[in-house]
Amino acid sequence: MMASSGAPAFPVPSHVALLHYGESELRDAVLGFLQLGLDRPSEALFCFGEPGVGERLLRNLESRVGRDLSPEYRAGRIVLGTANPDVDRQLENVIAPLEAFRASGFALVRFVGIVGWNAPDFPPPEDFLWFESKLNEIISGFPVIGLCPYDLARMPARAIVYGALETHPFVLSGGTLRQNPQFIAPDRYLHERLVALPWLQDDGRAALQAGGGRMGIPAGSGR
Amino acid sequence: MSQARFARSEQQLTAPEHFALVHHGEEELREKLFDFLRPALDDPKQAIYLCGPPGWASRLLGHLETSVGRDLRSEVAERRIILGHGDPDVDQQLQNLLDPVRELCGRGFSPVRVAGPAAWDVPGYAAPEDFLWYESRVLPGIEGLPVTIMCTYDAARLPASALLYGAFETHSHTLIDGVFSESPSFLSADTYLKTRLIHLPWLEPDRGRAVSSTSEDRPARGRRSRNR
Numbered sequence: 001m002m003a004s005s006g007a008p009a010f011p012v013p014s015h016v017a018l019l020h021y022g023e024s025e026l027r028d029a030v031l032g033f034l035q036l037g038l039d040r041p042s043e044a045l046f047c048f049g050e051p052g053v054g055e056r057l058l059r060n061l062e063s064r065v066g067r068d069l070s071p072e073y074r075a076g077r078i079v080l081g082t083a084n085p086d087v088d089r090q091l092e093n094v095i096a097p098l099e100a101f102r103a104s105g106f107a108l109v110r111f112v113g114i115v116g117w118n119a120p121d122f123p124p125p126e127d128f129l130w131f132e133s134k135l136n137e138i139i140s141g142f143p144v145i146g147l148c149p150y151d152l153a154r155m156p157a158r159a160i161v162y163g164a165l166e167t168h169p170f171v172l173s174g175g176t177l178r179q180n181p182q183f184i185a186p187d188r189y190l191h192e193r194l195v196a197l198p199w200l201q202d203d204g205r206a207a208l209q210a211g212g213g214r215m216g217i218p219a220g221s222g223r
Numbered sequence: 224m225s226q227a228r229f230a231r232s233e234q235q236l237t238a239p240e241h242f243a244l245v246h247h248g249e250e251e252l253r254e255k256l257f258d259f260l261r262p263a264l265d266d267p268k269q270a271i272y273l274c275g276p277p278g279w280a281s282r283l284l285g286h287l288e289t290s291v292g293r294d295l296r297s298e299v300a301e302r303r304i305i306l307g308h309g310d311p312d313v314d315q316q317l318q319n320l321l322d323p324v325r326e327l328c329g330r331g332f333s334p335v336r337v338a339g340p341a342a343w344d345v346p347g348y349a350a351p352e353d354f355l356w357y358e359s360r361v362l363p364g365i366e367g368l369p370v371t372i373m374c375t376y377d378a379a380r381l382p383a384s385a386l387l388y389g390a391f392e393t394h395s396h397t398l399i400d401g402v403f404s405e406s407p408s409f410l411s412a413d414t415y416l417k418t419r420l421i422h423l424p425w426l427e428p429d430r431g432r433a434v435s436s437t438s439e440d441r442p443a444r445g446r447r448s449r450n451r
Contacts, residue, residue: 019387021424150383153424157378157386161245161399173387173408181404182397193400198247198379 007036008177010145010170012108015136017164017180018149019173026149029172030057030112031064033147037110038065038072044106045078046097046144049114050121054080057112076104083116087123087131094135098142109144115151117159125159126197132167133189147172158199166193225334225369230261234403238334239365241372243341243390243406245399248379249286255398256283256338257290259373263336264291264298270332271304272323274339276348280306283338303332309342313353321364333369340375343385351385352423358393359415373398384425392419 010016020026037043038061045061047054058080062069072078079097084090094113101109116122123131132148139146150164164171165182167189172178184193225238236242244259246252263269264287273280284306288295298304305323310316320337327335341358342348349357361372376390390397391408393415410419 021384025424152383152387155383157245157376157381157383158247160383160386161378165399171407178407181407182399182402198251 007032008172008175010177013139013142013144013146014170015139015146015168016148016170016172016177017168018147019152019160019164019171020149021152026114026151027060029175030147030149031061033145034061034110034112035065037108038069040108042107044076044101044104044109045072046081046101046109046111047078048081048083048094048112050083050116050119053114054082057114076100077106081113083119083122085121085123087127090123091131091134091138095138098138098144102142107143109142111139111144111146113146113148115148115155115159115163117155117163125163126194126200129162129167129197130190130194132163133184133186133194136167136169136186162193162197225371227334227336227371228262229258231258232401234398236371236403238369238371239362239367240370240396241362241365241374241394242396242398242403243394244373244375245378245386245390245397246375248377252340252375252377253286253290255373255375256286260287260336260338261291263334264295267303268332270327270330270335271298272307272320272327272335272337273304274307274309274320274337276309276340276342276345278308279340279342280308283340302327307339309339309348311347311349313349313357316349317357317360317364320361324365324368324370328368328370335368335370337370337372338375339372340377341381341385341389343381343389352420352426355388355393355423356416356420358389359410359412359420361393362395363412388419388423 018029020029034045037045047057058069058073058078069078081093081097084093098109118125122128135146148168150160152160165180166184169180169183170177171180226235227238227240228235244255246255260271263271273283275283284295284299284304295304299306305327307319307323310319324335324337341354343351343354358374365372374394376386378386387408391406392410394406395409397404397406
C-alpha cells in the first residue's frame with residue numbers, strides 16, 4: 001500500500017498502528033507524515049499525547065521544515081491535544097478538535113497520538129485499550145488518518161498484541177502499510193476481549209473491591 | 224501432504240508449518256500446548272519433539288502429562304516423544320532441532336509436532352539476534368518434511384521487540400486467542416537475513432539513544448552481530 005510518492009497510501013478514514021523502535025524511527029515516520037499535510041493547505045494536523053508531547057512534536061516539525069509554525073497553530077490548522085487519565089475526558093479531547101476541524105472545512109486531518117502505557121498522565125492500560133478500540137467508531141465519521149505510534153523499545157509485548165494489533169485495522173512497520181488480520185472490530189473487542197484481558201483475570205477480584213478504571217481495575221495493573 | 228489437526232479447536236494445519244503461538248502466561252500455554260499436542264498422543268503414527276532453553280522440554284512434558292492425566296515416560300523411552308534443548312551456539316541449536324526431527328520423519332512418523340518457547344536474553348541461551356537468525360532458518364530447514372512447529376511467545380514476559388521481530392516476522396502464521404492467521408509481517412529467510420537481521424534497531428549505534436533506558440538498551444552480544 002504505497003502511493004506513487006513512495007509514502008504509504010493511507011485510506012481515509014483510517015486508524016493505523018505505527019510500530020517503531022526508539023525516537024529516531026518515530027521522528028522519521030511521524031514528521032514525514034505530518035509534513036505531507038503541512039504542504040497541503042486543505043489539510044490539518046493534530047498532535048496528541050502526554051502533556052508536552054504535542055509541543056515537542058510541533059518543535060520537531062518546525063526543525064524539519066525550517067520555519068516557525070505558530071501562524072498555522074494560531075489559525076487552528078495545527079492543534080495540540082493532551083491525554084488525560086480519565087479516558088472519557090481523553091476521548092473528548094480527541095472528538096472536540098475533530099469536530100472543529102470538520103466545521104472549518106478541512107479535507108483531511110492527520111492525527112498523531114503518541115501512545116503511553118501505564119504512564120501517570122495516561123489512562124490505565126485497559127481503559128486506553130477501550131479508547132483505542134472506540135477510536136475506530138469515532139474516526140469513521142471524520143476525514144482523518146489516525147497514526148498511533150507504539151515504541152517497541154519501551155512497550156511491553158502485551159501493549160503490542162492487545163493494543164497495536166487488535167485495535168488497529170492497519171499496521172505501518174518498516175515503511176510498509178499493511179492490512180492487519182489481527183484487528184478485532186470494536187463491538188467484538190469490547191464484549192469478548194476487553195472484559196477478558198489476561199492480566200485482569202488475576203487482578204479482577206481485588207479490583208472489583210478497590211474500584212478504579214473503566215474496567216474496574218486500579219491504574220497500573222496492566223504493567 | 225500431512226495434516227495436523229488440533230484437539231479442541233477446529234484448526235487444521237498443512238505441514239510443513241512454522242507458526243507462533245502468542246499467549247499470556249503459563250495457564251494459556253498449558254491449554255494451547257494440550258490443544259496442539261494431544262492428537263499426537265492419541266495417534267501412534269505421530270511424534271513429538273519438545274525443546275527450549277535447558278529444562279524447558281521437561282517442563283513442557285510435565286504440562287502435557289498434567290493435561291492428559293498420565294505418565295508419558297514410555298513414549299519418551301521409545302523416542303516417540305523426544306526432549307531436546309537449545310544451545311548458546313545458535314548453529315548447534317538449529318542442529319539440535321533438525322537432527323531429531325529428521326530422525327522422527329525418517330522413522331515414518333507423520334506429522335511430527337514440535338513445541339518450544341521463545342526465550343529472549345536468557346543466560347545460557349542464544350542471544351536475541353542469534354535467536355532471530357535461528358527462527359528465520361527453521362522453515363527452510365523443514366522444507367518437504369511432515370513437520371509442524373509451534374513456537375510459543377509469552378506476551379506477559381517478552382519485550383515487544385521479541386514479538387515483532389520474532390513472532391510476526393519469522394513465522395508465516397500466528398495463533399492468537401484461538402485465531403490462526405497469516406502474518407502479514409512475515410519475511411522469508413533470505414529477505415529476513417538481508418533486510419532485517421543486519422538492521423536490528425538495537426544493533427545500530429545511533430538508533431534509540433534518545434529513549435529512556437530500558438532492558439533492551441544493551442550492547443549486542445550475539446555472534447551474528449559480532450560477525451557483521
